[in-house]
Each structure stands twice: as C-alpha cells, then as structure tokens.
Amino acid sequence: MHNSDQLLSANVSVSYGTRAVLRDVKLEMQKDEILGLAGSSGSGKSTLALALIKLLDTRNAQLTGKVQFNGRNLLPLKESELRGVRGREIALVLQSPAAALNPMLRIGTQMREAWRAHQKSDGTEAIADALEAVSLPSDSSFLKRFPSQISTGQGQRVLIAMAILHRPQLLIADEPTSALDAITQIEVLELLNRLNREFGTSILLISHDLGALAAICHRVAVLSEGRIVECDTVDQIFRSPRHAFTRQLTRNASAALQVAAARE
Numbered sequence: 001m002h003n004s005d006q007l008l009s010a011n012v013s014v015s016y017g018t019r020a021v022l023r024d025v026k027l028e029m030q031k032d033e034i035l036g037l038a039g040s041s042g043s044g045k046s047t048l049a050l051a052l053i054k055l056l057d058t059r060n061a062q063l064t065g066k067v068q069f070n071g072r073n074l075l076p077l078k079e080s081e082l083r084g085v086r087g088r089e090i091a092l093v094l095q096s097p098a099a100a101l102n103p104m105l106r107i108g109t110q111m112r113e114a115w116r117a118h119q120k121s122d123g124t125e126a127i128a129d130a131l132e133a134v135s136l137p138s139d140s141s142f143l144k145r146f147p148s149q150i151s152t153g154q155g156q157r158v159l160i161a162m163a164i165l166h167r168p169q170l171l172i173a174d175e176p177t178s179a180l181d182a183i184t185q186i187e188v189l190e191l192l193n194r195l196n197r198e199f200g201t202s203i204l205l206i207s208h209d210l211g212a213l214a215a216i217c218h219r220v221a222v223l224s225e226g227r228i229v230e231c232d233t234v235d236q237i238f239r240s241p242r243h244a245f246t247r248q249l250t251r252n253a254s255a256a257l258q259v260a261a262a263r264e
Helices: 045-052 107-116 124-133 152-163 182-199 210-216 234-239 244-263
Strands: 006-016 019-030 034-038 062-069 090-093 170-174 202-206 219-224 227-233
Touching: 006 045, 006 202, 019 034, 019 045, 019 202, 019 227, 034 045, 034 182, 034 210, 045 062, 045 170, 045 202, 090 152, 107 124, 107 152, 124 152, 152 170, 152 182, 170 182, 182 202, 182 210, 202 210, 210 219, 210 234, 219 234, 219 244, 227 234, 227 244, 234 244
Parallel strands: 034 202, 034 219, 090 170, 170 202
Antiparallel strands: 006 019, 006 062, 219 227
C-alpha cells in the first residue's frame, strides 16, 4: 500500500556495460522533505539523479529497478509520458549554469521555452513569479540578456526559476552551489530552504559538501561505491555516524570548517 506521505521510493541499479555504478540503491522521500545525498566524487550521485527521471538511456546505461513517484513506477513509462513528468512534477537543477543555459538564447526565451514545454499560455505572469521567487528582476532588460551577461550566481538562480515554473513537487538539485563563491552558496541554500517552506517543494539536494547539507536538510543519505551505506537525520549523521565512510566524511567536513574559521 502506498504511504500517503511518501513522495518517492526508489530501488535502482545502473551499469555501463560490465561496470556497475549503482547497486540496489534504495532511497525514500517524504512530501515536504529536504533530503541530502552525500558522497565523494565518482560515488554515483549524479548518476542517481539522472536515473530517478530516466535520463540515462542516451548514455548507454542499463537501468533496472523501480522509481515510485506518488505511487506510480516511472521506469516503464514511455518517453512521451515521461516528458509530462519531467519539468512539471519533477524538476532538475544542474550544477553549471554555463553548461545548462543555451549561450545563444536570451534568458526570457529560455524561460518561455521551459514554460511552453507543459503549457500553451504565454506564461508572462508565471515567469515573473518564478523570477521574483528567486530574487531576480523580471523586467524586459533582464529577460533580454544572454547568459554571458549575467553572473554565475544569477545563472544558478535562473536555472532554479526555470525548474520551479510549474511548481513541481520534487526538485532535484545536483551540486547547485559547487560553482559559486561562498556568499552566493549561502544565498542559494537559503533560497532552496525558502522554496521548501513557502511552496512545500520537496528537495533532493546532492552535494559533496556536508556543511551545505547540514544547513538545510532534514535527513542525509550517504552514497559510497554505488550503495547507500547510511541514511538518517542530520543530527545522527553528524553526531553519531554508524558507517566508517560516513565517519570519514564528517571528519573531513569538520576539519575543513575549522580551517575556514581559522582564516576568518
């Protein structure tokens, strides 16, 4: 029976040829939850993000298992059916605005294309609301700019604005602060936290930065060598980690925070 408070329940494996990247990864999310996904580089975090919305087919990946979203398994769906889910019910925010935004199209054009992927109306009001929600101007001068004419922090906010245009239930943010300076990182984390509080958006926040996850997440899942080795509350993960890999991650995070504090 489907738990009415459960938004996502996944159990997936991914391999590229004979190389297994994810091995029976089990992940569950509740409605209105911010779940952190931690792990070192190469642990499979981004692969899992793409697997959840079945975007691995073009990468020659073999994906097996289940991804139950609101009680419906997404993996058997046809591509035409998945296009109705991606962007409207589940949205993905990538880590690099430079790579995710089309350098040849104005910001307004890209916002309108994201809107028209699921709606036939002109979307002017929805676009303005989304930009306002991420503290960006919605006037014509900003919308006429090209990605090269805005800062990296503004570009990341544009990606988030595009992702929340249709008020998705789940936002998957894959390393959304990794390309940003320290001050902008804090601003983006505060923005994600506000989206969760004000709109009830569930967020899967993927990061190698445990400090970022501790700042806004309710729970943290730890991925190591293609498996979830631990998943618990932020307090449990940081105060009493059970797995050796989690203990190593938290030690490294504590050391980094101490070095940063000493430099201030």
